[in-house]
Amino acid sequence: MDKRFYSQPGDRIETVDPVLVSRYRRFTRANHWVTAASLIVLLLSGMALFSPSLFFLTGLFGGGQTTRWLHPFVGILLFFSFLLMFVQLWRLNLPRPEDVTWVGHIGDVVKGQEEKLPELGKYNAGQKFIFWAMSALIVVLIGSGVMIWEQYFPHLVSIPVRRWAMLIHSLAAVAIILTFILHVYAAIWTRGTIRAMTRGTVTGGWAWRHHRKWLRELAGREGRGPAK
Amino acid sequence: MDPNLDSPRTAAANPPIQPMPANLGAGDVIRASAMPDLAPPQRQLTPVAKLIDVSKCIGCKACQSACAEWNDTVPPIEENVGSYQNPSDLGPEMFTLMRFSEYENPNGDFEWLIRKDGCMHCTDPGCLKACPAPGAIVQYSNGIVDFIHENCIGCGYCVTGCPFNIPRVSKTDHKSYKCTLCSDRVAVGQGPACAKACPTQAIVFGHKDDMIAHAEERVADLKSRGYENAGIYDPAGVGGTHVFYVLHHADQPALYSNLPEDPRISPVVEGWKGITKKVGLAAIGIAAVGSILHGLLGRANRVTAEDDREAEEYVEHSLPPGRS
Ligand code: HEM
Numbered sequence: 036m037d038k039r040f041y042s043q044p045g046d047r048i049e050t051v052d053p054v055l056v057s058r059y060r061r062f063t064r065a066n067h068w069v070t071a072a073s074l075i076v077l078l079l080s081g082m083a084l085f086s087p088s089l090f091f092l093t094g095l096f097g098g099g100q101t102t103r104w105l106h107p108f109v110g111i112l113l114f115f116s117f118l119l120m121f122v123q124l125w126r127l128n129l130p131r132p133e134d135v136t137w138v139g140h141i142g143d144v145v146k147g148q149e150e151k152l153p154e155l156g157k158y159n160a161g162q163k164f165i166f167w168a169m170s171a172l173i174v175v176l177i178g179s180g181v182m183i184w185e186q187y188f189p190h191l192v193s194i195p196v197r198r199w200a201m202l203i204h205s206l207a208a209v210a211i212i213l214t215f216i217l218h219v220y221a222a223i224w225t226r227g228t229i230r231a232m233t234r235g236t237v238t239g240g241w242a243w244r245h246h247r248k249w250l251r252e253l254a255g256r257e258g259r260g261p262a263k
Numbered sequence: 264m265d266p267n268l269d270s271p272r273t274a275a276a277n278p279p280i281q282p283m284p285a286n287l288g289a290g291d292v293i294r295a296s297a298m299p300d301l302a303p304p305q306r307q308l309t310p311v312a313k314l315i316d317v318s319k320c321i322g323c324k325a326c327q328s329a330c331a332e333w334n335d336t337v338p339p340i341e342e343n344v345g346s347y348q349n350p351s352d353l354g355p356e357m358f359t360l361m362r363f364s365e366y367e368n369p370n371g372d373f374e375w376l377i378r379k380d381g382c383m384h385c386t387d388p389g390c391l392k393a394c395p396a397p398g399a400i401v402q403y404s405n406g407i408v409d410f411i412h413e414n415c416i417g418c419g420y421c422v423t424g425c426p427f428n429i430p431r432v433s434k435t436d437h438k439s440y441k442c443t444l445c446s447d448r449v450a451v452g453q454g455p456a457c458a459k460a461c462p463t464q465a466i467v468f469g470h471k472d473d474m475i476a477h478a479e480e481r482v483a484d485l486k487s488r489g490y491e492n493a494g495i496y497d498p499a500g501v502g503g504t505h506v507f508y509v510l511h512h513a514d515q516p517a518l519y520s521n522l523p524e525d526p527r528i529s530p531v532v533e534g535w536k537g538i539t540k541k542v543g544l545a546a547i548g549i550a551a552v553g554s555i556l557h558g559l560l561g562r563a564n565r566v567t568a569e570d571d572r573e574a575e576e577y578v579e580h581s582l583p584p585g586r587s
C-alpha cells in the first residue's frame with residue numbers, strides 16, 4: 036500500500052452517499068475524552084487553590100483536603116493519557132510548508148474564507164499549535180507539579196527551587212487553560228468538528244472545506260487499493 | 264491579670280486559679296490567609312514579643328520540653344548523630360528546636376552557638392501570604408501568627424512562603440504545624456510555656472516595646488564585655504518579628520545554624536501570589552467570556568452545500584466503480 040502523508044492508519048472514507056469520513060478510531064476518542072475529563076478536573080481543582088475567589092470550587096470535590104489530595108493524582112492520569120494521544124498524533128502534527136502560508140492568511144482563517152487558504156492535510160497550523168502547546172505545558176506542569184507535591188515529595192527540591200516550581204506551575208496552568216479555551220472554541224466555531232470526537236466521523240463537505248489534502252489522500256487510497 | 268492590660272507583660276506570673284474567658288479571638292484578627300476582604304478588628308491589642316537572648320542560653324532544652332508538654336506533642340525518637348540537637352529538625356510534633364552549632368572564632372577559640380529555632384511571628388508573614396485556604400492562617404493585632412488547623416488543607420504553600428523554613432505538614436492529619444506563641448496561654452494572661460520554663464531567662468516575654476528596651480540593655484552589657492558585634496535580630500525585611508533574638512555576633516547571623524541575613528518574602532513568592540494571580544485570572548476571564556460572547560453573537564464557520572457537493576463529486580470520481 037502507498038505511504039500515507041496526510042492521514043493516519045484507520046482514517047478512511049466510510050460511505051459515499053453521503054460522504055462520511057472516519058477521522059478517529061474508538062480508542063482514540065476514548066483516550067481523548069479521558070484526557071479532556073482530567074484536564075477539566077485539574078482546571079477546577081487547580082483554580083480553587085489559585086484564587087481565594089474560586090476556593091468555593093473545592094466544594095465540587097468534597098472540601099479543601101480532598102481537592103489538594105486529588106489534583107496531583109489526576110495530573111498523573113492526564114500525563115499518561117496525553118502521552119498515549121501524543122504517540123498517535125505527533126507525526127501528523129509536524130509542521131509543513133503550507134502551515135506558513137496558512138498562518139500568513141490568519142485574517143482569512145478568522146473570517147472563515149477557506150477558499151483563500153492552501154489545501155491542508157489532517158491538521159491546520161492552529162490545531163498543530165494547540166497540540167504542541169498542550170504537549171509542552173503538560174511536561175512543564177508535571178515536572179513542576181511533582182516538585183510542589185507536599186504529601187509525597189516534600190523534600191524533592193530545596194525551598195528556593197520549590198518557589199520557582201510554584202510560580203512556573205501557576206503560569207503554565209494559566210497558559211494551558213487559555214490553550215484549552217482556544218481549543219474548545221475552535222472546535223465549536225468550526226461547525227461539524229465535534230462529531231469527529233463523538234461519532235468518529237466527519238462529513239465529506241467538512242473534509243473538503245478544511246482538510247482537502249487529507250480527503251484527497253483517502254479517496255486516492257480507496258481508488259487504487261486492492262479490489263475488495 | 265490586670266484588667267487594664269490586654270496582653271501579659273511577663274511569662275513569670277502564675278495563672279489565676281479562677282476560670283477566665285479568653286482575651287484573644289476572632290475579633291482580634293488583622294489578617295487572614297485567602298481572605299482579602301476581612302473586616303477590620305474591633306480593637307488594637309498591645310503588640311507582644313518573645314525575646315531569645317542567645318548569649319544566656321545554656322542549651323538545657325527546658326523550653327523544648329515545655330513546648331512539647333504544653334502542646335501535647337510527641338516528637339518521634341531518632342538516632343543520635345553526634346550532636347545535642349534532638350530531634351534533628353523541627354517537625355509537626357516539635358514546634359521549637361535548639362539548634363547547636365560549633366564555631367571557631369578568629370581568635371581560635373571554640374564557641375558553642377545554641378539558637379532556639381521556631382516561628383518568628385513575622386509582621387509580614389510569608390506563610391500567610393502564600394496560603395490558599397481562607398482563614399487557615401491568621402494574624403492577631405498583638406502580632407501572633409497562628410495556624411487554624413480546621414481550615415488547613417495540607418498543601419504546604421506555607422512551607423514555600425516562609426522565609427525561615429518553619430512550618431511542617433503532618434503525615435498523619437495533613438495539616439501544617441508551627442509555634443503558636445502559646446496564643447492559648449496569652450489569651451488568658453500567661454506567657455509562652457518555653458519562656459516560663461527557661462531557667463536562665465534567656466527567653467523572656469512581654470510587650471514588644473518592653474522587650475526591645477530589655478534587649479538593648481542586654482546588648483549594651485554584652486558590648487561592655489567584649490562582644491562588640493552584639494546586637495538585636497529583629498529583621499526589618501519582614502516588618503520586624505514578634506520573636507526576636509539578642510545575638511553576640513549580630514553581624515553574622517548565619518553562624519547560628521543559618522539564620523538568614525536579610526530575610527524577606529521571596530520575590531518569587533510575591534510574583535506568584537501577586538501579578539500572576541491578577542493577570543492570570545483576568546486573561547482567563549476575558550478569554551472565557553469573550554469566546555462565549557463571540558460564539559453566541561459571531562458568525563460560525565459552516566460547511567456549505569457547495570462543499571458537500573464538491574466533496575461528493577470528487578470522492579465518487581476517484582473511487583472504483585461499484586463502491587458506494
Ligand atoms: C492541566 C493540567 C494542570 C492544571 C491546569 C493545573 C493547575 C494548577 C493550579 C492552578 C494550581 C494552583 C496553583 C496556585 O495556587 O497558584 C495547581 C496546584 C498544584 N498542582 Fe497542578 N495543574 C495541572 C497539572 C498538574 C500535574 C500534572 C501535577 C502533577 C503532579 C500537578 C500537581 C499540583 C500540585 C501538587 C499542586 C499544589 C496543590 C496540591 O497539592 O494539590 N498539577 N495546579
Ligand code: SF4
Nearest residue numbers: 382383385389390425
Ligand atoms: S516565621 Fe514563617 S511560619 Fe512564622 S510567621 Fe514568619 S513566615 Fe509564618
Ligand code: SF4
Nearest residue numbers: 394415416418419421
Ligand atoms: S498547609 Fe495549611 S496552613 Fe499551610 S498553606 Fe496549606 S492550607 Fe495554609
